[in-house]
Every structure is written in structure tokens, then in C-alpha cells.
Amino acid sequence: MMDLAAAAVEAALAAGATYADARVVATSEEWMSAQNGEIEALRQDERAGIGVRALVGSSWGFAATSDLSPAAVRRIGEIATETARASALVSGPPLALAPVPAIVDHWENHCDEDPLSVPLSEKGDLLVAVTAAARDAGADIAQANYQIWETHKYLATSEGSRISQRIRECGGALEATAIGDSETQRRSYAGVNGQYGTRGWELIRELDFLGNAGRIGEEAVALLSAPQCPERTCDLILASDQIALQIHESVGHATELDRILGWEAAFAGTSWLDLAQLGKLRFGSELMNITADASLPGSMGTAGYDDEGTPSHSVDIVRDGIWVGALSGRDTAAIANIPTGGMIRADGFNRIPMVRMTNIGLLPGPHSLEQMIAETSDGIFMETNRSWSIDDHRLNFQFGCEVGWEIRDGVKGRMLRNPTYTGISPRFWGSMDMVGGESEWVFWGVPTCGKGQPVQVGHTGHPSVPCRFRDVRVGVQG
Amino acid sequence: VTTDAAVATIASRVLDMVGGRAEAAVTVARVREGLTRFANSFIHQNVVDEHVEVALQVSADGRPAAASTFATSDDALRGLVDRTLSAARLRPVDPAWPGLAPPSALLETGDAHYDEATASATSADRAERVAAFVAAGTPHGLQGAGFCETAYAERAFANSLGQRLEFRTTHAGIDGILRSGGIDGVGASYSVRFADLDAAAVGRQAADRARKAIDPIELPPGRYEVVLDRRCTAALVEFLAFYGFNGRAVAEDRSFVKVGETQLDRRISIWDDATDPRQYGDAFDAEGTPKRRVSLVEAGVVTGVTHDRLTAARAGEGTETTGHALPGGESFGAVATSAFLGPADPADTESAASLVSQVERGLLLSDFWYIRVLDPKTLVATGLTRNGLWLIENGQVGPSVSNLRFTQSFVAALAPDTVLGIGDDGGLAYGDFHLLPSYVPSLRLASWNFTGNAST
Numbered sequence: 060m061m062d063l064a065a066a067a068v069e070a071a072l073a074a075g076a077t078y079a080d081a082r083v084v085a086t087s088e089e090w091m092s093a094q095n096g097e098i099e100a101l102r103q104d105e106r107a108g109i110g111v112r113a114l115v116g117s118s119w120g121f122a123a124t125s126d127l128s129p130a131a132v133r134r135i136g137e138i139a140t141e142t143a144r145a146s147a148l149v150s151g152p153p154l155a156l157a158p159v160p161a162i163v164d165h166w167e168n169h170c171d172e173d174p175l176s177v178p179l180s181e182k183g184d185l186l187v188a189v190t191a192a193a194r195d196a197g198a199d200i201a202q203a204n205y206q207i208w209e210t211h212k213y214l215a216t217s218e219g220s221r222i223s224q225r226i227r228e229c230g231g232a233l234e235a236t237a238i239g240d241s242e243t244q245r246r247s248y249a250g251v252n253g254q255y256g257t258r259g260w261e262l263i264r265e266l267d268f269l270g271n272a273g274r275i276g277e278e279a280v281a282l283l284s285a286p287q288c289p290e291r292t293c294d295l296i297l298a299s300d301q302i303a304l305q306i307h308e309s310v311g312h313a314t315e316l317d318r319i320l321g322w323e324a325a326f327a328g329t330s331w332l333d334l335a336q337l338g339k340l341r342f343g344s345e346l347m348n349i350t351a352d353a354s355l356p357g358s359m360g361t362a363g364y365d366d367e368g369t370p371s372h373s374v375d376i377v378r379d380g381i382w383v384g385a386l387s388g389r390d391t392a393a394i395a396n397i398p399t400g401g402m403i404r405a406d407g408f409n410r411i412p413m414v415r416m417t418n419i420g421l422l423p424g425p426h427s428l429e430q431m432i433a434e435t436s437d438g439i440f441m442e443t444n445r446s447w448s449i450d451d452h453r454l455n456f457q458f459g460c461e462v463g464w465e466i467r468d469g470v471k472g473r474m475l476r477n478p479t480y481t482g483i484s485p486r487f488w489g490s491m492d493m494v495g496g497e498s499e500w501v502f503w504g505v506p507t508c509g510k511g512q513p514v515q516v517g518h519t520g521h522p523s524v525p526c527r528f529r530d531v532r533v534g535v536q537g
Numbered sequence: 538v539t540t541d542a543a544v545a546t547i548a549s550r551v552l553d554m555v556g557g558r559a560e561a562a563v564t565v566a567r568v569r570e571g572l573t574r575f576a577n578s579f580i581h582q583n584v585v586d587e588h589v590e591v592a593l594q595v596s597a598d599g600r601p602a603a604a605s606t607f608a609t610s611d612d613a614l615r616g617l618v619d620r621t622l623s624a625a626r627l628r629p630v631d632p633a634w635p636g637l638a639p640p641s642a643l644l645e646t647g648d649a650h651y652d653e654a655t656a657s658a659t660s661a662d663r664a665e666r667v668a669a670f671v672a673a674g675t676p677h678g679l680q681g682a683g684f685c686e687t688a689y690a691e692r693a694f695a696n697s698l699g700q701r702l703e704f705r706t707t708h709a710g711i712d713g714i715l716r717s718g719g720i721d722g723v724g725a726s727y728s729v730r731f732a733d734l735d736a737a738a739v740g741r742q743a744a745d746r747a748r749k750a751i752d753p754i755e756l757p758p759g760r761y762e763v764v765l766d767r768r769c770t771a772a773l774v775e776f777l778a779f780y781g782f783n784g785r786a787v788a789e790d791r792s793f794v795k796v797g798e799t800q801l802d803r804r805i806s807i808w809d810d811a812t813d814p815r816q817y818g819d820a821f822d823a824e825g826t827p828k829r830r831v832s833l834v835e836a837g838v839v840t841g842v843t844h845d846r847l848t849a850a851r852a853g854e855g856t857e858t859t860g861h862a863l864p865g866g867e868s869f870g871a872v873a874t875s876a877f878l879g880p881a882d883p884a885d886t887e888s889a890a891s892l893v894s895q896v897e898r899g900l901l902l903s904d905f906w907y908i909r910v911l912d913p914k915t916l917v918a919t920g921l922t923r924n925g926l927w928l929i930e931n932g933q934v935g936p937s938v939s940n941l942r943f944t945q946s947f948v949a950a951l952a953p954d955t956v957l958g959i960g961d962d963g964g965l966a967y968g969d970f971h972l973l974p975s976y977v978p979s980l981r982l983a984s985w986n987f988t989g990n991a992s993t
Contacts, residue, residue, distance in 0.1 A: 092868045098628055100867035103604040103620060108588060118580060120660070125588035125607040135587075142583050145660035149668050151579030179627040187629075200789055202868065238790045242912045322576045324721075325682035325714045326971075328906075409586040446909040448919045450940065452719075455991045457919045457942060459911050477911070479919075481942070481989060512684050513572055513584070514971070535988050537917035537944040 060085075061223060063132045064215035067111045070136030072217055076113035076120075076143060078156065080216040081136065082366060083109045083127070084408035089175060091182055092204035096191035098183050099202075108408035113139035117154035118146035119390075123409035157392040157399040159369045161219030166363025167226065169356070170259025174207040174229040177260045189233055189268045196276025198235035205231035205263060206255070206506065208518075212366070220368035228359060228518060230255025230504055231263050233272060235279040244282035244476060246275045246461050250300030251444040255504030255518070257361045278462060281474055288463050288478040290534035294438030295480055296431050296527045299495065301460055302421060303503035303521035304444040309484040310342075310349055311419040311519065313453035314376050314384070316391040316400075318414075327510050328451030331484070332382060334395055342382040343488025346424050349377040351386055351400060353417035358520035359504030360417035362404075367412060369401030376419065380489070386414050406515035413511055418502070420522030424494025428525040431493045438466040439533055441478045457481040457535060480533045487528060495524030544589070544693035545703050547609055551593060552695050554618040559597040559625065560637050562696035562825060564864070566590050569656070569689045573663040575713070576682040578671045583660055592823075592864065593617055597625040601634050603865070635846035638825040638858070640699045645811075645828065648705070650818020655707035655731040656689035663687060666711055666736040670724075673740025674715035679722075679747050681740070683713020687731050694825040702827070704820035711736050712967075714924055715743040720753070720937075722746025723903055723924035725768070727965040727974060729817065746903060746925045753937040755990060756928065762899030762957070763985040764892045764929065767966045770878060770977040772905045772920075773947050774807065775968030778873040778975075780913045781948070782807075782833050782841075784848035784861075785870025791913050793948045796839050800948065802956035803837035806881045809861070809873035815976050816875040816965070826860040833873065836881035837953060845871040876975045879963060886961035892981040894932040895958065900941075900985070901927040901934055908969040916947040920969065921991055940991035950982055957981040 064081040071079035085107035092099045108125035109132050120143030124135045186203045193201035207229040214222045232253025237244045247253070248271045256262050297305065317323055318330045332340065353371035355361055364370055367389050376384040385395065388403035391414060404415040432440065446459035463478030464471050500522055508517040544565040555561040567589045574582040591614065592605040602625035606617045663685040671681040691705040711734050712725035724743035726734050765773075786792035793800065801807075811819040811828040821827050824846050832840045844852065845862035848871050861871035880886050893901060908920030921942050928935040949955070960979035967974055 094868070097633070098631065100865075101602045101624055101628055102865060103602070103624055105604075105606045105608070105617075107607055118583075120583050120585075122585040123587070125590075127608075138585055142585055142660045145664045146573070146580040146583040148661065148664040149575060149578075149580045149671060151577065151581065179624060183628055200791075204868070236791070238914070241915065243791055243914045320577075321680075321682065322581055324576055324716065325684070325712070329719075409588055411582055411584050413582070446911045446919065448907045448909045448921070448942075450921045450942075450991045451906050451923055452992075455921070455942060455989070457944070457989070459909075459919075479911070483992070511582075512574055512686075512971075513570065513586070535919075535944055537911065537915070537919070537946050537986060537988075 060213040061215060061221055063109060063127060064213050066129060067109055067132040067136035068215050068217050070133040071111055071113040071140045074137045074140035076115055076140045078114040078217050079111060080214065081109055081111045082408060083213040084210065086208060086210045086407060089207040090204065091186060092202065093186035093190045094200065094202045095194045096187055098187060106407055109135060110405065110408045111136045111139040113143045115140060115143035116147050116150060117152060118143050118150050120146055121411040154390055155393040156389040159367065159389065159399060162368055163221045165223045167224060168257045168361060170227050172260040174227060174260040175209055189272045192269060192272035193233060193235040193276035196273040197280035198276040199238045200236040201276060203233045205229065214368055216368055222364050222368050224363050226257060226362055227259065228255060228257050229260060229262060231268065233268050233275060235276045237279040237283050239283040244279050245445060246279040247443055248275045250503055251304050252507065255359050255506050256357045256502060257359060258357045282462060282476045285474040285476040288475040288534040290536060292530055292532050294435050294527060294529055295531040295533060296435065296438060296440040296525060298442040299499060299501045299523045299525050300443050300503055301441055302523040302526055304447055306419055306421055306521050306523060307505060307519060308447055308449045309453055309456055311416040314386050315414045316385040316387040316395055319385060320391060320394060326512055331452040331454040336382065338383055340382040341380055342377045342485055343380045344491045345380045346491055346494045347377050347380045347488055348422040349419065350374065350422060351376050351402060351417050351419050353401060355418045355502060358418040358502040358522060359518050360520035365401040365403045366405050367403045369399050371401055374400045386416060388414050404517060406517060410515045415517045416508065416519040418520035418522060421524060423497040423500045423524050425496065426493040427496050428499060431525060431527045432466055432471050433469045435466045436468055439475065439478060440464040440466055440471060454484050478533065479535045480531050481535055482531055490529040491526050492529055493527035495526065499524045544691050547591060548693045548695040551591060551614050551618060552697060554615055555595065558622055559595040560697050562594045562637055564592045564692060564694050564823065566690055566692045571660055571663060572684055572686040573660060573667055574684045575667050578680045580664060580667060585660060591617060593621050595621050595625050596634050597622060599630040599634050600625045600628050601631055602628060633847060635850040637696045637698045638700050641827055643702060643820050643827045645820045649814045650706040650729050652707045652730040655687055655709050658687040658731045666734060669736035670711060670713055670740035673737055674744045677744055677748055679715035679717050679744055681713055681715050685711040694821055696825055700825045702821045702825055706818040708817045709734055711739055713743060715747045717747065720747055720750045721924045722750055750925045750937040753939040756938050758941060758987045758989050760984045760986050762896055763982050764896060764901045765980045765982065766903045767962060767964060767977045767979050768904045769902050770980050771966035771975040772908055772968035774876050774878050774975040774977055775970060775973055776916060776918060776947050778876050778973065780910060780916055782843050783870040783872055784842045784844040784852060787842045788848060788851050793914055793916060794839055794842060796841065798839055799837045799953060800839050801834050801837045801951045802953050804881055804885055804956045804959060805878060806836060807834040807876065807878050808832045809843065809876050811875035817974055819875060822860045822862040823864040824862040826858050828860045831859045843871040843873045874973050878975065878977045880959045886959050889960045889962055889979050892958045892960055892979060893929055893934060896929040896932060899929045900938065901929050905969055917944065918947060919944045941987040942989040942991055943986055944988040945986045950985065955983045957983055
């Protein structure tokens with residue numbers, strides 16, 4: 060496979076490219092779902108092909124094919140260069156690439172239990188049992204699924220890198236829905252659409268879906284008759300699964316350098332951040348420390364190298380509340396005059412590599428969830444995202460959670476339905492005055508991050524802990 | 538190398554490999570897509586993708602499984618067949634398995650959804666359109682961002698009941714903003730034919746909007762009468778299609794839909810029709826059921842929902858699939874992928890300018906952004922305005938307004954007596970997910986609930 064990638068690079072260079080890279084990518088994906096004690100669907104998909112990126116002047120071209128014959132990969136290398144020439148018809152300013160060393164290496168993540176090797180019958184039995192338990196607890200609709208990905212990548216660059224990677228990921232989700240006369244209520248486990256990581260089937264075993272199914276079903280039913288979350292301003296405590304989503308939307312996307320540079324303006328949007336403020340702007344309170352670390356073992360955004368061959372490493376994004384870093388690749392980093400962050404990924408062989416989140420996480424702080432509740436006189440504790448919306452500058456957000464819990468005088472009280480909260484990113488993060496500790500640090504995985512055209516689905520990780528925010532507007536209703 | 542083989546031939550080879558071991562359905566798609574993205578007035582991403590995908594669905598003694606591959610060698614196809622059959626044998630019998638689609642002919646014949654020039658369009662052709670769009674903003678100091686795409690697909694379907702279908706289609710689009718200082722104006726055009734895209738005209742529309750959007754004022758949140766550009770209407774239709782008319786959501790009582798009841802305004806009708814030349818073509822669904830026109834709302838009365846074979850079987854009472862099975866959509870349901878919203882009375886339309894002229898005080902919206910549903914049954918959703926928002930006073934478009942956040946039920950927005958006018962500007966537009974194009978007009982609606990300012 061590496062020979063094919065190298066041949067495509069050579070063809071792109073021979074056609075006139077000044078730089079080229081090629082990725083042969085083969086992905087196996089397995090997905091099974093069940094509803095109310097019955098298996099609903101089982102899919103096993105395989106995708107393989109080659110994508111070539113070529114630079115002519117300051118213009119990029121990308122071409123991909125599923126035909127892995129030697130003749131076809133050479134042809135697609137030439138088409139990549141031809142496409143770059145077409146880009147040059149509407150060209151931009153001179154473009155440099157931040158330096159990376161030429162590396163020859165193989166990397167793969169560790170799995171205790173290879174997820175594709177676990178018998179289908181065992182996986183199916185788990186989904187059947189879990190959904191039956193949630194249904195028996197009262198849910199009208201109990202759905203569960205797992206997903207497994209095994210990806211082999213072979214990267215060759217015209218600068219001499221030859222990197223192969225084998226990345227195995229898996230995870231699962233349980234969702235219980237209770238249907239009322241005028242609305243539905245939902246509870247999910249193990250978080251926002253489940254939990255995922257660059258781990259083996261041991262992750263599924265550790266999550267203990269069966270042990271949580273009854274509680275999730277009962278909570279969905281209880282929500283139908285719970286009082287509505289009132290519309291007001293109060294202190295807000297967010298569970299770590301919701302903090303993960305908050306980080307993803309209001310920090311991760313906001314600090315993508317391609318957005319900051321305007322490259323996503325028409326579709327995914329821009330950012331309220333201005334490069335001139337890097338290193339000076341206050342993003343949040345002094346308790347806010349965010350890193351982008353693609354080397355965290357087991358987290359969903361983990362890999363040995365990004366799709367440009369940059370070794371994974373940790374980059375500070377927000378330090379002591381100050382914005383100090385951005386998510387970047389070789390071209391965007393060169394424009395910003397910073398080292399490349401190694402955050403370039405593509406969704407399969409036929410998508411162009413672009414700036415993507417790796418593991419964008421909040422470092423643990425000095426507090427605990429128990430302490431936050433005990434020290435809150437009037438507030439709401441919210442868990443598990445239900446809806447999310449943020450403006451195209453990643454500034455104004457409104458998030459809904461599945462469940463809220465009233466907090467009065469340091470005690471977690473009655474359940475609240477339809478809890479929502481809204482805010483402005485730097486003001487919201489600036490109001491964070493308590494951050495959970497290391498024992499509460501969870502590497503949440505999100506396998507559904509959409510970006511780019513044609514759309515690409517990215518896998519991101521978000522290490523996070525529970526946090527408290529002061530004076531937040533909650534309970535916005537339609 | 539077999540990627541040059543006819544898609545129908547590949548489908549037949551797979552069926553032969555399955556033989557009598559299972560019920561089987563095969564879909565083979567050959568796709569060639571080009572998409573040219575630009576930002577800051579230059580092309581920064583330019584992609585070409587050519588691939589063949591083979592998808593196999595089997596049911597071995599009532600035990601279904603599905604798999605796919607992008608490889609078409611004999612070994613790869615044999616591997617696809619073997620692993621799909623192996624997986625099927627390991628799972629329990631599915632009592633809900635609805636069986637395969639019986640033989641039936643396509644309703645659409647000919648090549649109304651195919652254009653040779655679009656199929657063979659090059660990256661240089663797309664770059665030329667981008668240049669024309671960007672040039673419309675240059676005299677005004679505006680920078681362009683967006684994309685131009687061309688796509689060609691040929692698909693073949695074959696199953697062990699004898700169903701054999703083939704179809705080819707093209708589509709093209711240019712969609713972008715022109716902007717200065719964070720103020721944007723938007724323009725777009727979509728068609729089956731690349732030649733229909735007038736990039737310069739689309740650019741002029743975007744430039745005109747951007748120039749009118751400068752110096753926005755802040756307005757207090759609250760309920761406002763609105764005139765929605767068709768991009769906004771497309772977003773409404775998209776959410777109604779996913780969450781409302783989806784046969785699975787209806788069966789599980791997760792949808793607002795009650796067939797036979799007047800749930801929307803009597804002035805509008807909604808239907809799905811992939812055979813209409815105005816829409817992107819799609820002659821059959823993922824199960825091999827030919828597409829046809831399906832009425833969803835007639836003059837405000839809900840008349841139908843979309844079904845695949847599974848949701849139709851569950852609905853019982855002789856319900857048949859409407860041809861809306863999605864690839865891999867077993868757990869999501871059936872969705873109208875070629876929707877139309879239009880006037881119940883074809884004469885009941887007026888110009889967009891006329892819609893505005895009747896508004897005493899309200900807002901003119903160009904676009905929505907990042908809409909997410911708070912509850913699928915009520916279809917209460919939150920999102921923001923984008924790419925141009927203006928105050929209308931005494932029938933005149935007034936000052937530009939800073940973006941607002943809304944929290945609004947999409948069902949309530951179109952409920953009886955809420956549609957005050959329908960534009961005569963029907964055309965293809967994408968909603969917020971940019972997944973499904975709808976053919977829709979601009980609308981004047983009685984009320985829209987804005988719940989916050991976007992930046993304060």
C-alpha cells in the first residue's frame with residue numbers, strides 16, 4: 060500500500076506539483092443496533108482508496124479514487140496536480156508549509172480486546188438485554204447501538220515521510236425515550252450519544268450498560284411529569300458529559316485556525332477570535348486550562364500522527380484563562396507563524412485533510428462535584444446534552460440538556476425537565492469558579508463532528524470534569 | 538481493474554455469487570464529484586472524488602444483515618458476499634423483516650435528471666464560475682467565500698426477486714457569501730445542469746445583500762412577523778421531513794403528524810417528488826422501490842407520511858412503501874428527500890417584494906444557522922439568523938439588524954392562519970443540514986419567536 064501512495068506522489072510531482080502527499084486508507088466499520096429487546100440492524104462496511112493532495116504555486120488540488128490499481132493511482136496523482144492548476148485560476152497569496160521532519164514509522168493504538176474479534180452473538184446479546192431492561196423500566200422506546208472502526212492509513216509525502224497507522228476505535232450508546240401527550244423526554248447513557256474511544260471492547264465492558272439501563276429508563280419516564288425548568292438566572296453546574304459538548308462547540312471549533320482565517324466562512328462559519336489577540340485575550344476564568352493533546356491513550360482523538368505526518372503532541376490552547384493556542388496544520392500554521400499543531404485529519408481516503416479537533420480537553424481543577432453542590436445555595440445541575448446551537452462566530456450559544464436537578468442550600472433536589480442554558484462564550488467561561496478534580500476526569504468521545512464540503516465526519520475527544528458557572532440564564536423555552 | 542464495468546453488471550455478479558443462499562438486494566453506485574471551495578476570494582480547497590460503492594443486503598432464513606465495499610474485484614465481491622452471509626447467520630431471526638421489493642418499473646424514464654456537460658465538467662469549469670461570483674464583489678470591496686460543485690452518479694439495483702433498475706443523474710450548484718467586516722450577503726443557484734448556474738447573477742445578489750446589511754442595529758428579542766427567504770423555508774421543510782413526516786417517527790408517536798387533520802395553514806401544500814425535473818433526480822430508493830409523487834399536506838391537511846418497507850409493514854392496514862428508504866437508514870426511518878412546498882392554489886403567490894410591502898412591522902430573513910431540535914414531537918427548535926436580517930416597517934425594508942437567536946416550534950410557525958403570503962420565487966434551496974434540497978418559495982409568516990440577541 061505504501062508503494063501505491065509513493066507512486067501517486069511521484070505522479071503528482073511529475074505533473075508539476077511542488078509538494079504532494081498521498082494517503083491510502085482502508086476502513087472497516089461495524090455497527091449494530093437494537094430497539095426494545097430486538098436487533099434492528101447490522102452493517103459491516105469497508106472503504107478503501109487513495110487520496111492525493113498536490114500544491115502548485117499557492118494552490119491546492121485534491122483527487123481521490125477507490126481504484127487501487129497502479130495505473131489508477133498514478134492517474135489520480137496527475138489529476139490532483141491538474142486540479143491544483145485549476146485552483147490557481149483564482150489564486151491566493153503565497154503559501155508556505157510549516158516544517159515537519161521526514162519520518163518513517165508505524166503506529167497503532169493498544170486494545171485489550173480487539174473489538175472486531177468479539178463474537179457478533181455476544182455483542183447482539185448485550186444490545187438485546189440492555190434495551191429490554193430500559194423498556195422494562197418504563198421507556199416507550201429503548202435503543203442501543205455500538206460502533207467499531209478499524210482504519211489502516213499509509214501516508215507518503217514528497218518530503219520523504221512514510222507513515223503507516225492502524226487505529227482501532229469503538230463505543231456504544233443507550234437511549235431511552237418516554238412519549239407523553241405533547242412532548243417526548245429522553246435519557247441517554249453513557250453521555251452525549253454514548254461514549255467512544257481509541258480502545259477495544261474493554262471500553263464497552265467498563266461502561267456497564269446493563270447496570271445503568273434500568274435507571275436511564277426510569278429517569279426518562281420521570282421526566283414527563285417533572286416540573287419545567289424555570290426561566291431565570293442562577294448558578295449552573297454542568298456534568299462532565301455536557302462540559303465535553305461545551306468545549307467542543309465553544310472552544311474547539313472557535314480555536315480552529317482555518318475558521319479564524321476565514322476559510323470556513325460560508326459554511327461552518329468563522330470565529331470571534333482574532334489572531335492579533337493570541338497570547339493576550341482572556342477566554343475564561345483563571346481555572347480554565349484547555350489543551351489539544353492527540354497523544355492521550357484511549358481518547359477518541361488520539362493517533363500517532365496526523366494526516367500530514369506531524370507527530371501527535373500536546374498544545375496549550377487556553378492557559379490560566381488566556382487564549383494561547385490554535386488548532387492548525389502546516390499551511391495555516393505558516394500563515395499564523397506558529398508551529399504546526401498536527402491537527403490535520405481527513406474522513407477517509409476521498410476527503411481532503413483539513414483542520415480537525417483532536418482531544419480538546421479541560422484540565423482538572425481543585426474541586427469536586429460534591430463540593431460544587433454543597434457550596435451552591437440556589438442553582439441547577441444539568442446532565443447530558445439534548446440540543447446544541449451556537450452562532451457562526453462561536454460566541455452565542457444555547458444548549459439544552461436531558462435532565463436538570465434543582466439545587467437549594469447545598470442539596471440536590473427535585474428533577475427538572477427541558478433544562479436549557481444560554482450565554483456568550485468568554486463571559487460564560489469567565490464565570491467558571493469551580494472545576495472538578497482529577498478523579499472526575501473523563502475522556503468523552505464524539506464520533507459525529509461535521510465539518511467541510513463535501514461534509515466530513517470527524518472523531519474527537521474531550522477530556523472534561525464537572526464545573527460550576529455563576530449567574531447563567533437558564534430555562535429558555537419556545 | 539473492474540471499475541469501468543457497468544454498474545448493472547457488477548450488481549448481477551454479486552447476485553450470482555449469493556446464489557440461492559439468501560434473499561439479496563444489491564445497489565451499485567459509481568460517483569464522480571467535483572467541489573471547488575473558495576474563501577477570502579481565492580480557491581483554497583478543490584477536490585475530485587471518483588469511486589464505486591457496492592452495497593449488499595441479505596436475509597438468510599429471516600436473518601438480515603448488510604455490508605458494503607468500495608472494491609469491485611471478484612475477490613472483493615466474493616468477500617463482501619461471504620461476510621454478509623456469515624453475519625446474517627449469527628444474528629437472531631428478525632420478525633419484522635419486510636422482505637424485498639417486488640419487480641416494478643421506474644416511473645421516470647429518459648434523462649431529465651442527467652446532463653452530459655455537467656457530468657464531464659472540469660475543475661477549470663468550476664473555477665471559472667467561482668471567478669465570476671467573486672468578481673461581483675470586487676468593485677464593492679467585498680470578499681467571497683463558498684463553493685461550486687458538479688456531480689454525476691449512476692446507480693444500478695438488482696434483487697433476487699427479479700427487480701432490476703438503473704438510473705443516472707447529475708447536479709450542480711454555486712452557493713456563497715460576499716462579505717466585508719463580518720457583514721455577509723448570500724446567493725445561491727442549484728440545478729441538474731451546470732449551464733443553468735449564472736454565477737455572476739448569484740454574486741450580484743450576494744453583493745447587493747451584503748451592501749444593504751452594513752451598520753446593523755440591535756433589536757429587542759420578541760415575536761415578529763417575518764418574511765423568510767426560500768433558504769429559511771427549506772430549513773423548515775427539512776425538519777418537517779426528518780422529524781415529522783417520517784413514517785417511523787409517526788408510528789412511534791414521536792411526530793406531530795396526525796394524518797387527516799388540518800395541522801398546517803390551508804394556503805400551503807407539501808409533497809415529495811423525485812421524478813419532477815425541477816428537483817434533483819433519484820429514480821428509486823435504497824430498497825429498489827421506484828420513486829413517485831407522494832402527497833404529504835394538501836391545503837393544510839396532512840395527507841400522508843413517507844415509508845420504507847419496514848415502516849409500511851409496521852403501519853399495517855395495507856400500507857405500502859412510498860419509496861423513501863435511506864441507505865443504512867434502518868434505525869432512523871423514511872425521509873422525504875425531494876420535497877416541495879408550494880401554494881395549495883397555484884394562483885396564490887406574489888412577488889417577494891409584495892410580501893414585504895404588506896408587513897407593517899417585521900423582519901426580513903436571508904438564512905438560518907445551526908438549528909437544533911429541543912423536542913422532536915413539538916418540533917421546537919433553536920437557531921440563529923445569518924447572512925442578512927432587516928427590519929421591515931410600513932412595507933419598506935429598513936435598517937439591517939444584528940443576528941438574533943430564535944426558539945420556535947416549526948409546526949406552530951406553519952399552523953392554520955399563520956401563512957400570510959407565498960412567494961412566486963420557488964426554487965431549489967438547502968436547509969440547515971445542507972443534506973436535502975427542497976423546492977420552495979419565500980414565505981410571509983405571522984409570528985416568529987426570537988429569544989435572544991446573538992452577540993449580547
